[in-house]
Amino acid sequence: MSIKVEQLTKVYGTQKALNNVSFEVNNPEIVGFLGPNGAGKSTMMKILTTYLEATSGNAQVNGHDVKSSTKEVQQSVGYLPEHNPLYLDMFIKEYLKFNASVYNIDKSRINEVIELTGLTPEVHKKIGQLSKGYRQRVGLANALLHNPEVLILDEPTTGLDPNQLVDIRTLIKNVGKEKTVFLSTHIMQEVEAMCDRVIIINKGEIVADKKLSELREGKVQTVIVEFDYRVEDAFLKKLPKVKHVENTYGFVYEIAFDTQEDMRSHVFDFAHDNNLKILQLNQKNASLEALFRELTAN
Numbered sequence: 001m002s003i004k005v006e007q008l009t010k011v012y013g014t015q016k017a018l019n020n021v022s023f024e025v026n027n028p029e030i031v032g033f034l035g036p037n038g039a040g041k042s043t044m045m046k047i048l049t050t051y052l053e054a055t056s057g058n059a060q061v062n063g064h065d066v067k068s069s070t071k072e073v074q075q076s077v078g079y080l081p082e083h084n085p086l087y088l089d090m091f092i093k094e095y096l097k098f099n100a101s102v103y104n105i106d107k108s109r110i111n112e113v114i115e116l117t118g119l120t121p122e123v124h125k126k127i128g129q130l131s132k133g134y135r136q137r138v139g140l141a142n143a144l145l146h147n148p149e150v151l152i153l154d155e156p157t158t159g160l161d162p163n164q165l166v167d168i169r170t171l172i173k174n175v176g177k178e179k180t181v182f183l184s185t186h187i188m189q190e191v192e193a194m195c196d197r198v199i200i201i202n203k204g205e206i207v208a209d210k211k212l213s214e215l216r217e218g219k220v221q222t223v224i225v226e227f228d229y230r231v232e233d234a235f236l237k238k239l240p241k242v243k244h245v246e247n248t249y250g251f252v253y254e255i256a257f258d259t260q261e262d263m264r265s266h267v268f269d270f271a272h273d274n275n276l277k278i279l280q281l282n283q284k285n286a287s288l289e290a291l292f293r294e295l296t297a298n
């Protein structure tokens with residue numbers, strides 16, 4: 001297990017940024033941490049990289065506890081922060097050398113990471129002269145310097161133009177063949193393009209954890225049901241294998257189930273047992289896009 005998060009909560013003052021979050025990431029695997037702005041992605045990543053302490057709960061990276069073994073965690077993880085603080089006046093090599101010396105890393109590794117991240121053609125430039133795409137490569141090179149087992153990348157593709165996007169995606173996918181990559185994004189297409197698995201977070205809570213292969217097979221199922229009367233969402237959540245309930249309009253509800261089994265008969269029985277009449281009952285398969293929209297709609 002490369003990353004293990006157990007019932008983690010983070011409160012800033014009165015704001016709950018993470019609420020009882022649990023998940024695991026294996027090695028090697030590229031996992032997308034997908035959620036709208038403000039969902040809690042950066043907060044989670046700062047806790048996993050020991051920049052922030054959780055209010056409660058546990059997290060381990062590479063088997064090391066983030067609270068009690070910060071040094072081991074830092075050695076295991078390469079981190080590309082959301083707003084990567086680069087020294088614009090430094091040359092690429094100068095910057096990497098500086099960080100290598102801070103962390104006691106062999107200088108030979110600098111050329112390796114430059115090669116690995118495709119920085120060679122721009123290596124004579126100062127960071128301030130680089131495009132956003134190349135600056136991200138510098139950030140990635142820096143994250144890879146100490147050859148960590150786990151890479152934590154906070155919105156690595158945000159703000160890139162389409163060509164840069166393709167290049168960085170390819171780079172991350174290559175790195176992900178040997179390492180665990182946990183990357184955040186608010187853009188669903190990034191997950192499709194790079195990830196083996198997606199963990200969707202909304203308002204500090206995990207609302208889905210799915211393999212992309214499963215999603216493509218349409219294992220997540222949505223049943224659209226119309227009753228003759230209003231039903232509380234919480235009541236519908238008592239149905240087996242429910243992932244999410246949304247009252248789309250009137251007395252129409254979209255219920256997402258975490259199974260391939262046709263759940264319409266369960267909904268029918270549920271209505272019968274609770275003296276509800278069904279006016280409409282349909283099933284649809286949700287793609288990742290639909291899933292993301294459904295789970296983060298409000």
Ligand code: ADP
Pocket residue numbers: 012013015016017035036037038039040041042043044
């Ligand atoms: P994301 O990266 O998914 O956009 P963040 O983890 O940055 O989300 O933020 C989650 C929530 O916590 C947001 O509502 C944000 O406003 C709040 N938040 C983040 N950092 C702080 C902070 N230092 N102090 C107070 N609230 C914060």
Ligand code: MG
Pocket residue numbers: 041042043082154
């Ligand atoms: Mg963020």
